[in-house]
Amino acid sequence: MYEVLRTFYEKRFPLSDEQFEFIRKLNIPKTLKKGEFLIREGEVLKWGAFVTRGCLRKYIIDAKGKEHILQFLPETWWISDIDSQRYGTPCSFFVDAIEDTDILISDMAANQQIMDHIPGFAEAFTKGLQKHAAEKDKRIAASLSASAEEKYLDFLRTYPSIAQRVPQHMLASYLGVTPETLSRVRKRQTKR
Amino acid sequence: MYEVLRTFYEKRFPLSDEQFEFIRKLNIPKTLKKGEFLIREGEVLKWGAFVTRGCLRKYIIDAKGKEHILQFLPETWWISDIDSQRYGTPCSFFVDAIEDTDILISDMAANQQIMDHIPGFAEAFTKGLQKHAAEKDKRIAASLSASAEEKYLDFLRTYPSIAQRVPQHMLASYLGVTPETLSRVRKRQTKR
DNA sequence: TTTCTTTCTTGACATAGATCAATGGCCACG
DNA sequence: CGTGGCCATTGATCTATGTCAAGAAAGAAA
Numbered sequence: 001m002y003e004v005l006r007t008f009y010e011k012r013f014p015l016s017d018e019q020f021e022f023i024r025k026l027n028i029p030k031t032l033k034k035g036e037f038l039i040r041e042g043e044v045l046k047w048g049a050f051v052t053r054g055c056l057r058k059y060i061i062d063a064k065g066k067e068h069i070l071q072f073l074p075e076t077w078w079i080s081d082i083d084s085q086r087y088g089t090p091c092s093f094f095v096d097a098i099e100d101t102d103i104l105i106s107d108m109a110a111n112q113q114i115m116d117h118i119p120g121f122a123e124a125f126t127k128g129l130q131k132h133a134a135e136k137d138k139r140i141a142a143s144l145s146a147s148a149e150e151k152y153l154d155f156l157r158t159y160p161s162i163a164q165r166v167p168q169h170m171l172a173s174y175l176g177v178t179p180e181t182l183s184r185v186r187k188r189q190t191k192r
Numbered sequence: 193m194y195e196v197l198r199t200f201y202e203k204r205f206p207l208s209d210e211q212f213e214f215i216r217k218l219n220i221p222k223t224l225k226k227g228e229f230l231i232r233e234g235e236v237l238k239w240g241a242f243v244t245r246g247c248l249r250k251y252i253i254d255a256k257g258k259e260h261i262l263q264f265l266p267e268t269w270w271i272s273d274i275d276s277q278r279y280g281t282p283c284s285f286f287v288d289a290i291e292d293t294d295i296l297i298s299d300m301a302a303n304q305q306i307m308d309h310i311p312g313f314a315e316a317f318t319k320g321l322q323k324h325a326a327e328k329d330k331r332i333a334a335s336l337s338a339s340a341e342e343k344y345l346d347f348l349r350t351y352p353s354i355a356q357r358v359p360q361h362m363l364a365s366y367l368g369v370t371p372e373t374l375s376r377v378r379k380r381q382t383k384r
Numbered sequence: 385t386t387t388c389t390t391t392c393t394t395g396a397c398a399t400a401g402a403t404c405a406a407t408g409g410c411c412a413c414g
Numbered sequence: 415c416g417t418g419g420c421c422a423t424t425g426a427t428c429t430a431t432g433t434c435a436a437g438a439a440a441g442a443a444a
Contacts, residue, residue: 060329060330060333062333062334062337066337068332068333068336068337070329070332070333089319092326092329092330093329134284136328136332137252137262137284137285138252138284139332140260140262140328140331140332140335141252141254141260141262142254143332143335143336143368144260144335144367144368145254145258145260145368147400147401148400148401167421167422168421168422169420169421169422175336176335176336176337177401177402178401178402178403179421179422179423180401180402180403180422180423180424181400181401181402182422183422183423183424184401184423184424187423187424339430339431340430340431341430359391359392360391360392361390361391361392369431369432370431370432370433371391371392371393372392372393372394372431372432372433373430373431373432374392375392375393375394376393376394376431379393379394
């Protein structure tokens with residue numbers, strides 16, 4: 001499973017065998033069965049996880065007890081809560097596996113070491129964070145004004161591979177519509 | 193206007209006259225007339241701004257040309273785009289003044305100096321960032337499922353002072369409803 | 385003050401999407 | 415293999431909110 005990590009990095013910056021070996025040692029593999037939790041609300045995170053196989057979902061439960069999926073995390077995605085790590089504040093969301101999933105876990109200290117030793121890593125890492133923040137702004141805007149159909153098509157465009165593998169009712173939760181509505185949107189869509 | 197900044201900091205960590213003087217020198221005051229822009233989409237940010245008087249708004253314009261207010265920033269709020277600063281990526285939003293507004297501007301280098309010299313600053317700063325990130329997640333969830341009334345009441349609870357000072361049509365834009373709907377929600381509300 | 389413009393309110397109507405309910409498909413598991 | 419339980423689909427309503435239009439109120443300008 002380290003190969004996935006390596007390929008991912010090599011797309012972003014050059015990496016010698018030796019350097020990768022350095023990174024490899026700092027990442028601990030773990031496997032989650034479908035349905036297993038990785039993070040529960042209220043826990044304090046001391047690490048981050050990189051997905052090498054399978055798919056996770058991040059969600060919160062609102063005041064009415066309703067679940068809202070904030071993010072899907074298939075291979076090569078990264079989950080953590082930087083602030084929970086740095087300041088020990090409990091995190092506000094759940095993460096569980098929607099398929100059997102392999103991850104690589106590394107803590108803050110490890111990350112710091114990698115940043116110090118591998119040129120390009122820090123930049124690539126923060127580029128990822130930045131992209132994610134901008135996506136969040138876009139998502140807020142879309143959820144405020146886009147129709148169910150627009151949100152669905154936009155999701156297809158942005159994450160075509162995710163759309164195919166997650167169960168429909170979860171996609172509905174992500175989009176903020178009922179499963180029935182999503183079903184109808186898709187029906188209309190195939191007619192064209 | 194530096195007094196606002198000082199009071200703000202002193203709520204978060206102890207600060208001697210000397211220390212504050214150090215900070216003061218690194219913050220450059222600026223005044224914006226109502227309607228004036230602080231940041232335009234596509235610009236590269238090299239600084240952050242702290243509001244000492246007045247109110248700013250941050251918004252984006254979507255593919256259909258519609259405006260979406262992402263955030264209001266009254267006194268003691270902070271605006272920047274960390275990633276734009278660090279990596280020179282253009283930012284994706286606009287910021288303008290909805291009242292005559294005084295701000296204090298400091299660039300990355302200044303911030304770094306302050307972090308290095310003032311114990312407690314770095315922590316307070318990042319705590320702010322973290323709170324903001326969690327708010328964003330909550331906002332996504334709310335915009336996906338809450339009714340106009342719930343979103344409005346929630347805004348009142350969370351930002352009571354902002355609700356009173358921003359024009360209603362802007363609040364409507366923030367909440368993702370039409371001005372008409374907001375007007376009706378408020379009418380129903382006052383009846384109770 | 386008077387006038388002009390922008391914002392807010394109110395009503396009538398249209399519609400997207402929620403809700404409720406029933407059906408059929410599809411796995412997983414005995 | 416059945417069979418029980420989840421999931422997707424479809425139809426029939428219901429409702430919140432958008433849209434369009436007109437008038438009132440409130441600021442800004444002069």
